[in-house]
């Protein structure tokens with residue numbers, strides 16, 4: 001007997017996009033929020049810098065945010081979506097405040113703002129100094145658990161989308177007891193986050209395996225701009241460390257941090273004379289990569305020693321502590337840093353209401369390609385994208401609630417093997433391949449080699465159908481890795497985060 005659950009709306013993912021969407025759904029609708037791990041894990045909780053927003057309605061300032069976003073994205077952005085992003089920022093920050101989020105404030109009560117790369121003015125709000133994501137998520141989780149219409153399922157992973165005639169009808173979930181559950185819904189929202197787990201080093205948790213993107217791809221949904229993987233210039237460098245890398249926020253450069261090569265020489269002038277350390281991330285990461293190559297080294301330094309210890313402890317408490325715990329006193333020592341995977345600019349293609357190419361299926365947050373980031377995301381626009389488009393998805397769903405009813409579906413006869421395989425070797429190889437050939441600098445022959453290696457694993461995994469989180473995560477990792485490589489091969493020119501050496 002197959003277990004079946006039905007909801008009005010099912011949301012996959014417990015980051016900012018998923019939770020904020022859930023909170024904006026009409027409380028008369030029954031929502032199932034499925035999270036493959038613990039709700040506290042995931043990239044939103046790790047965001048340090050902040051959330052970019054012109055809070056006070058000022059057409060000229062909003063226009064500047066719009067222009068900065070397009071410039072950082074090499075003008076490959078979707079103009080309509082970018083307009084939506086910047087003009088609905090203030091209204092959604094207001095909503096966050098109403099949900100109980102506490103941003104840092106000046107003594108006069110006004111919101112504190114900071115600067116990051118690519119922004120021409122101080123428009124980035126933060127919380128807890130450099131603990132913005134964790135603070136926002138803590139307050140939103142408190143609001144979420146007050147809501148009677150939302151059931152939260154942790155450690156339950158969706159593995160396939162149920163669909164018929166290009167209409168999404170539900171998902172198949174592996175529940176905590178390792179059983180198959182058929183979860184039906186009138187509307188399904190993918191908010192499953194990014195892909196950092198396919199690289200050796202990423203600011204994301206390893207659990208970021210591109211699950212929603214791969215699932216959507218298997219269901220025939222359009223996926224775009226996957227070649228635009230953003231590498232954060234300043235991951236905290238620890239020799240031989242692999243996996244989740246501690247982020248040194250761009251806000252450190254926003255507050256005057258200087259990049260120096262291994263010889264202690266400031267170098268950004270060579271790469272972007274005007275913006276220097278505050279050039280957009282693609283420019284800075286590529287500059288660091290070049291500098292490391294020229295100096296035969298695997299890291300550079302970030303120097304913020306000209307600021308006082310008191311200031312640094314108060315403005316960057318998380319970074320200050322993490323570095324000190326690792327032997328670096330940032331008030332005296334240069335911080336060793338190197339670029340690491342950080343964010344996927346592309347993903348599941350959506351319009352400005354989060355609609356994907358499949359009816360009743362939405363995507364929001366990092367797994368979506370709204371087009372607002374173009375070829376490279378402007379700093380601190382990612383949390384903003386989650387709330388602006390999460391709100392739009394919720395409003396669109398609320399509008400159609402009168403059409404909701406029981407879902408009739410013939411459940412597919414999926415045949416699964418129950419094995420304890422963990423596919424560790426394949427995961428290691430995917431990360432090796434992506435870190436070698438799908439990193440900052442790309443070449444045709446390297447990309448072809450990566451395609452060959454990944455295709456072999458993809459074909460082998462597709463031959464079996466193991467009912468386990470390990471299997472689906474590995475299949476999802478190789479699927480998104482392959483799409484990135486294939487789309488990188490298609491784009492011959494260098495633009496934004498996609499840098500072709502040939």
Ligand code: SIN
Nearest residue numbers: 048049249250379380
């Ligand atoms: C950072 O603090 O540098 C990360 C913020 C972002 O990814 O936009």
